[in-house]
Amino acid sequence: MSSWLADTIERAEEVNDWLSxxxxxxxxxxxxxxxxTRKTEAWRYTPVNNIERARFNVVESQGAPATDIxxxxxxxxxxxxxxxxxxxxxxxxxxxxTITQLSEGNSSSWALDSFSKTKPERHFFGLINxxxxxxxCIIDIAADATIEQPIRIAQSFKQGTQTHTRILMRxxxxxxxxxxxxxxxxxxxxxxxxxxxQLAASAKLEHYRLAMQCADAISLGGCHFHLxxxxxxxxxxxxxxxxxxxxxxxxxxxxQFTDSKFNVIYLLDGKELFDLHSAIEHTQPNGKSxxxxxxxxxxxxxxIFNGRIHIHRDAQKILAEMNNRNLLMSExxxxxxxxxxxxxxxxxxxxxxxxxxxxxxxxxxxxxSRGLSRNEAQVLLSFGFINELVDxxxxxxxxxxxxxxxxxRFAAMEVS
Amino acid sequence: xxxxxxxxxxxxxxxxxxxDVESRTFEPGLDEDVIRRISAMKDEPQWMLDWRxxxxxxxxxxxxxxxxxxxxxxxxxxxxxxxSAPKSMDERPKSLDEVDPELLRTYEKLGIxxxxxxxxxGIAVDVVFDSVSVVTTFREKLLEQGVIFCPxxxxxxxxxxxxxxxxxxxxxQKDNFFSTLNCxxxxxxxxxYIPKGTRCPMELSTYFRINELNTxxxxxxxxxxxxxxxxxxxxxxxxxxxxxxxxxxAVVELICLDxxxxxxxxxxxxxxxxxxxxxxxxxxxTKRGICHTNAKISWTQVETGxxxxxxxxxxxxxxxxxxxxxxxxxxxxxxQQADTGTKMIHLGKNTRSTIISKGISAGxxxxxYRGLVHMGKGATGARNxxxxxxxxxxxxxxxHTFPYVESRNPTAIVEHEATTSKVSDDQMFxxxxxxxxxxxxxxxxxxxFCKEVFKELPMEFAVEAGxxxxxxxxxxxG
Numbered sequence: 001m002s003s004w005l006a007d008t009i010e011r012a013e014e015v016n017d018w019l020s021x022x023x024x025x026x027x028x029x030x031x032x033x034x035x036x037t038r039k040t041e042a043w044r045y046t047p048v049n050n051i052e053r054a055r056f057n058v059v060e061s062q063g064a065p066a067t068d069i070x071x072x073x074x075x076x077x078x079x080x081x082x083x084x085x086x087x088x089x090x091x092x093x094x095x096x097x098t099i100t101q102l103s104e105g106n107s108s109s110w111a112l113d114s115f116s117k118t119k120p121e122r123h124f125f126g127l128i129n130x131x132x133x134x135x136x137c138i139i140d141i142a143a144d145a146t147i148e149q150p151i152r153i154a155q156s157f158k159q160g161t162q163t164h165t166r167i168l169m170r171x172x173x174x175x176x177x178x179x180x181x182x183x184x185x186x187x188x189x190x191x192x193x194x195x196x197x198q199l200a201a202s203a204k205l206e207h208y209r210l211a212m213q214c215a216d217a218i219s220l221g222g223c224h225f226h227l228x229x230x231x232x233x234x235x236x237x238x239x240x241x242x243x244x245x246x247x248x249x250x251x252x253x254x255x256q257f258t259d260s261k262f263n264v265i266y267l268l269d270g271k272e273l274f275d276l277h278s279a280i281e282h283t284q285p286n287g288k289s290x291x292x293x294x295x296x297x298x299x300x301x302x303x304i305f306n307g308r309i310h311i312h313r314d315a316q317k318i319l320a321e322m323n324n325r326n327l328l329m330s331e332x333x334x335x336x337x338x339x340x341x342x343x344x345x346x347x348x349x350x351x352x353x354x355x356x357x358x359x360x361x362x363x364x365x366x367x368x369s370r371g372l373s374r375n376e377a378q379v380l381l382s383f384g385f386i387n388e389l390v391d392x393x394x395x396x397x398x399x400x401x402x403x404x405x406x407x408x409r410f411a412a413m414e415v416s
Numbered sequence: 417x418x419x420x421x422x423x424x425x426x427x428x429x430x431x432x433x434x435x436d437v438e439s440r441t442f443e444p445g446l447d448e449d450v451i452r453r454i455s456a457m458k459d460e461p462q463w464m465l466d467w468r469x470x471x472x473x474x475x476x477x478x479x480x481x482x483x484x485x486x487x488x489x490x491x492x493x494x495x496x497x498x499x500s501a502p503k504s505m506d507e508r509p510k511s512l513d514e515v516d517p518e519l520l521r522t523y524e525k526l527g528i529x530x531x532x533x534x535x536x537x538g539i540a541v542d543v544v545f546d547s548v549s550v551v552t553t554f555r556e557k558l559l560e561q562g563v564i565f566c567p568x569x570x571x572x573x574x575x576x577x578x579x580x581x582x583x584x585x586x587x588x589q590k591d592n593f594f595s596t597l598n599c600x601x602x603x604x605x606x607x608x609y610i611p612k613g614t615r616c617p618m619e620l621s622t623y624f625r626i627n628e629l630n631t632x633x634x635x636x637x638x639x640x641x642x643x644x645x646x647x648x649x650x651x652x653x654x655x656x657x658x659x660x661x662x663x664x665x666a667v668v669e670l671i672c673l674d675x676x677x678x679x680x681x682x683x684x685x686x687x688x689x690x691x692x693x694x695x696x697x698x699x700x701x702t703k704r705g706i707c708h709t710n711a712k713i714s715w716t717q718v719e720t721g722x723x724x725x726x727x728x729x730x731x732x733x734x735x736x737x738x739x740x741x742x743x744x745x746x747x748x749x750x751x752q753q754a755d756t757g758t759k760m761i762h763l764g765k766n767t768r769s770t771i772i773s774k775g776i777s778a779g780x781x782x783x784x785y786r787g788l789v790h791m792g793k794g795a796t797g798a799r800n801x802x803x804x805x806x807x808x809x810x811x812x813x814x815x816h817t818f819p820y821v822e823s824r825n826p827t828a829i830v831e832h833e834a835t836t837s838k839v840s841d842d843q844m845f846x847x848x849x850x851x852x853x854x855x856x857x858x859x860x861x862x863x864x865f866c867k868e869v870f871k872e873l874p875m876e877f878a879v880e881a882g883x884x885x886x887x888x889x890x891x892x893x894g
Binding site: 041313314316326328329330331333334335336337338339340341342343344345346347348349350351352353354355356357358 | 818
């Protein structure tokens with residue numbers, strides 16, 4: 001066992017709070033789980049050795065908060081370097097919404113039961129997060145409540161920090177809400193950030209994860225959703241990629257007539273790496289799921305996607321689709337994609353498609369012949385490629401805030 | 417017509433009989449002595465034995481792979497006999513007249529007449545029975561054109577320069593657990609060499625038969641198509657119906673030099689075990705070809721047999737403008753499991769590959785497509801198109817797709833699509849409304865589903881494959 005892991009386990013053993021009964025189990029699993037290498041299927045294209053090599057401190061919160069999203073009018077929950085900042089966070093919540101800090105939870109609440117319930121048991125860094133996440137929040141939305149204001153969970157990270165945060169959210173029956181998870185920072189740091197969402201029957205969740213940590217950051221995390229009967233999820237993920245960025249999505253359709261949509265955009269530049277593993281589990285009949293993953297990679301970057309659709313035995317009448325499209329813009333960049341289907345029911349319709357190509361040369365020529373510079377044409381075309389997904393976002397404030405940021409990123413991309 | 421159909425549908429695994437042939441079989445077990453004995457039986461030169469022993473040393477250190485979507489009881493490699501040959505083969509028969517009549521009857525029963533006069537003109541057959549090649553037809557006639565078609569054990573003695581140069585050049589000795597085992601203990605198989613600029617005048621084929629109990633079959637096939645040549649090769653296989661699992665671990669290497677073309681077709685019909693998964697062949701096969709400039713390799717396979725199939729015929733597209741193709745129909749029923757697919761490694765410029773895979777699962781079976789498309793840094797202008805369709809018949813089976821797509825070159829274009837569906841009620845209704853019974857309707861729909869692959873098969877095989885599907889689907893609906 002590496003000294004890094006030994007050290008982590010030692011720290012984890014010192015944690016003692018209301019979640020300890022759950023943490024113990026994860027800790028013992030962690031001890032049995034081997035450090036991921038190239039031979040570990042889930043980490044095949046994503047080397048994690050840098051984590052072992054680098055040294056991080058657990059520091060007091062000092063940095064700046066994440067960028068504000070104009071016109072969002074959100075209920076803010078702000079974490080700086082993994083520590084809750086009460087001053088910058090909202091204090092008053094509308095009726096039906098309760099937000100508690102993870103450190104203030106108690107063992108009699110529902111949260112203890114739902115902690116680590118939807119997250120896959122064997123996720124290596126998920127286990128580390130289970131054991132070490134003492135910061136985070138518990139969001140509870142009462143049945144029939146509709147929270148109009150989006151809830152923004154803003155996290156920012158600066159040089160040298162090691163942080164572990166956890167979000168637990170429950171939506172009561174017929175409740176509806178919008179959650180935006182925003183992660184920012186470009187300096188060398190190591191953070192794990194996992195979120196678990198429980199959607200009761202007929203609940204609706206609009207979800208955004210803006211995984212915009214870039215450059216030197218090491219970021220590992222995941223969003224895990226559990227959908228009860230007739231629950232509806234619309235999730236969007238924006239990934240920028242960094243030295244090491246890994247996100248795991250699990251959408252568990254645990255009731256009948258559930259519906260999930262998952263749209264992903266990732267844009268990578270420099271030596272960035274972004275690894276997305278998504279798993280859609282249909283355990284009950286009559287569900288529907290749709291995924292759209294669009295990815296642009298430039299320079300020396302590396303995009304990894306592993307998308308799995310799993311239809312359990314007797315989960316009939318499922319409609320599941322996955323569409324993965326990639327633009328490879330540079331000779332030194334790489335794309336590794338693996339769209340998987342695992343199907344045990346016969347009366348289902350499942351399809352996936354994956355394509356990898358460069359920008360259409362004829363389209364480039366067309367635009368250039370009309371006076372656009374090569375770079376302008378490239379920005380226009382690649383922006384068009386992902387703008388389709390931005391257009392699908394329900395929250396206009398987020399979409400409007402994103403567009404110029406994405407455009408700027410395109411313009412700066414190193415293209416061969 | 418109906419009578420014929422009834423007959424076809426009521427047939428069980430036809431090739432499941434055992435031939436009463438007296439055999440010389442090694443005691444079960446595997447060590448260096450066994451390998452020395454195999455080598456001695458084959459009258460092999462020293463370099464070949466050294467090569468085998470080197471592989472055996474490597475194999476002992478390798479773990480058995482467990483990444484495939486398969487569940488089976490691991491084999492005891494010491495409980496298998498690694499060599500078995502009919503006693504009548506002690507003295508190699510010089511001509512067909514000298515071959516044991518019981519052996520000839522076996523092949524007659526399987527529908528493979530060996531008597532050359534009775535043959536459909538245009539097919540030369542190499543027949544492998546357990547560990548030996550019984551007979552190779554049309555050898556002399558082919559030699560007139562310079563085409564060498566013989567058992568690999570003969571080639572090792574007679575054409576050592578070719579064998580030395582190419583054996584293990586595509587599937588290296590340490591490639592994987594099963595291929596390394598094969599390197600150590602392979603017994604027979606076919607060797608083909610097509611000289612420069614020659615179009616092989618007839619189809620070549622090899623027919624594999626496992627007969628003895630508790631033996632494994634480890635055949636090795638090496639096909640070399642020299643510059644500008646063309647060959648079409650067919651492969652078929654069957655085994656008796658037994659309660660024990662038997663291992664078949666073959667290695668096939670194709671070398672396709674500049675401008676050559678190899679078409680390799682397989683109809684795999686090993687005994688699949690009974691409905692509950694008792695018995696059947698474990699089929700762990702490594703097949704790979706290398707394409708040089710402007711060369712083309714086309715793999716076509718129809719997989720209906722075996723309890724467990726683990727097979728990934730692949731192409732290394734090394735030369736510029738080379739082409740790789742993979743057409744596959746895999747049908748599983750009962751408790752069969754198949755994990756099959758292909759790898760297309762694009763290294764050269766303007767290389768192209770097409771993958772069409774059709775998986776049909778029925779009963780309690782599981783059918784998996786596992787593939788890799790790799791676009792290397794030098795694969796400028798390369799293209800791949802992949803289509804994997806799965807059809808589920810019944811609600812107890814599974815269909816899975818695990819495609820790996822890796823691209824390192826922006827000018828390469830990769831397209832992958834996969835669908836899963838069942839035989840739709842509308843299609844069934846339409847067929848039945850026009851007077852077809854349900855079973856015939858399913859058979860017709862499935863045949864349509866596989867059409868893209870069947871059209872790639874040589875004519876005789878296409879007929880056989882269509883029939884096989886029909887028989888295999890019997891009782892699948894209801």
